[in-house]
Amino acid sequence: MVRRYGLVVIAVVAMACVTNPATGRPQLNLLSEAQEIALGREADQQIRAEMGVYDDAGWQAYVTRVGMAMAKKSHRPNLPWSFVVVDASAVNAFALPGGFIYVTRGILPFLQSEAELANVLGHEIAHVTALHGASAYSKQQLTGLGLGLGRILAPERYGGVFGGLEMAMSLAFLKHGRDAEREADRLGVGYASASGWDPAGMVGLLSTLGRLSEASGSSRGVPNFLTAHPLPEDRIAAVKDLVTAEGPGAQTVDAAEFSGRLPGVVWGDSREQGIVRGREFVHPILRIALRFPDGWEISNSASQVTAQPAGEAQAAVVLRVVSNASGGPAQTARTQMARTQMAAAKLTEVSGGETTINGQRAYVGTYRGEQEVVRAAFIVAGSTTYLVAGVATSQAFGSAQGTFANTIESFRTMTQAEADQIQPFRVGQYSVRSGDTWTSIASSAAPRPIGPATLAIMNGATAASRPPVSARIRVVVSG
Ligand SMILES: [Zn+2]
Structure with missing residues (x-):
């Protein structure tokens, strides 16, 4: 869970059919290059704010060095290329129009060599040079499914706090078609090879991702990876053919050197996102903790932490940041905020009032929607207001409300000393016996x-x- 930021509005006016710089074919593109860069830059701000930039200057510089070497040899060397390791535990890589490329810190421990890193970056560079994101954006605008229109038709619950984030996320996690993926494989392997890395790194990478995908059904703790990158069975075979066509050369792999960089890389939740330990979610930066019900599955996403009982869930508990107001709102403002937020979510207050929870000021109420009942607490801790909400179907609320009350009452702040002791898991090394x-x-x-x-x-x-x-x-x- 990290903090959210404001709104982005993108206006697109011009319309053009351009020659694709990477493939040479004509294609629809509503965006001039300047507009494409502006769109990417706005979305980049949102991605950085939402996912966070991984706090490791060494890794940022290294990924930038490998990425820039290929970007400069790509079909669009003059874009304002940037390469960022985002602070996410999922195994993923993605690109925004205009030259903004991301890998998650979660993918790093699964890469076996520098050549694999180069190939994943080359693949993402290719999505930009071949205008895959820009042209998908253009098509959405044309068919009237523009992101702005979609947002008006489906306003976010809880007061529309997402703002421009939806646009950034939908651009970053576009599901490219099979042809676009193959094209990105082909171009990416070429960029890696032309810059001195072994194109076979793409084969190794795809094999690893295939294994992860297979294992994720059965094994707990495998990240939900590469949702934007389908792995058809024959994709690996196609890439093998490309590698053969590239032929041998003075190609760098650097497996040992790459492995040597990995110890210390954060694994799983980071301090910045908050960490799940047993039943408790602890956030050492915000210095808050919340204890979820026994046996419930806790998932910590960028925007909120949710917990649900296993199986067919009729109830859920959500924790999220509502606002950052300096000094914390006064009682009237707190009450007013609770009412405004819940009204925006089309929930009617049944009862509610001011209280304190483990010393923190709060407004706690019960709210009824069309099919659900919600027990919600707006809790002020420091300069931040948190929402802890238990949501259940109308039928299930009766049996869930005791659990909701216990969860809400478990909200607590922590001392700096306690917060300092909360450390994430990290990649380490071990000699096999x-x-x-x-x-x-x-x-x-x-x-x-x-x-x-x-x-x-x-x-x-x-x-x-x-x-x-x-x-x-x-x-x-x-x-
Ligand atoms: Zn792709």
């Missing part, structure tokens, strides 16, 4: 931050294999 299995190694850390299948995949192996004795492998350790 005789008799070790992926399962035994994964089980040796407590609480277990990674499953055996994911651990094997992180080391470029399959779960069925044996870790090679005396090899230095990647593991996840307590910070």
Whole structure:
């Protein structure tokens, strides 16, 4: 959960059919290059604010160096290219029109070499040079499904706090078609190869992602990766053909050097996003904590933390930041905010009033919607107001309300000393001993931050294999 920022409005006026700089084919593009860059720049601000920039200057500089080498040899060397590692645990990479390229810190431990990093960046560069994002944006505008119109038709619940973020996210996580993905593979492999990296890195990368995808059904803790990048079975075969066509050259792989950079990289939730430990969500930067109900599954996304019982859920609890007001709102303003927010979500107050929760001022109320009942607390801690809301179907509310009350009452602030002790998991190294299995190694850390299948995949192996004795492998350790 991180803080949110304001609104972005993009006006697009001109309309043109241009020659695609990467493919040479004519194609629809409503955006001039200047507009494309402006669109990307606005969305880039939103992505940085929402996901956060990973706080590691070394990694930022390294990814920028590898990316820039290829961007300068691409079909559009003069764009204002930027390469950023965002502070997200999911395994992903994405691009915005205008030359804004991102990898998540979550993908880093799964890359086996610098060549694989180069190929993933090359693939994303290609989405920009071949105008995949810009032309998808243009098509949306033309068909009247423009993002602005969509937003008016489907206003966000809880007062439209998303603003321009929806646009940034939908641009960043566009589902490109099969042809666009293949084109990006082809161009990306070419950019990597032309800049001195082994194009076979793309094959290794796709194999790893394929294994992760397979494992994610069964193994807990595997990130929901590359939703924007479908992996058709024959894509790897197609890339192998491309690599053969590129032919051998003086091509860098740098696997050992790359692995040497990984120890210390944050694994899973970061301090900046807040960390789930057992049943409790703790946020050492905001210095708040909330205890979720026993047995519920907690998921910490960028915008909020939610918890639901396993299986068919009739109830959920949500924690999110509502606003940052200096000094915290006075009682009348707090009451007013609660009413405005819930009215905007089309919820009618049944009862409500001022109270304190573990020493923090709060407004707690029960609200009825068309099909749901909500128990919501607006809690002021420091200069920030938080919303803790239990939502249940009208039928389920009766049995859920005790759980909701307990969760709301568990909200607490923490001291700086307690906050300082909360550290994330990190990538570490381990020398394999005789008799070790992926399962035994994964089980040796407590609480277990990674499953055996994911651990094997992180080391470029399959779960069925044996870790090679005396090899230095990647593991996840307590910070
Ligand atoms: Zn792609």
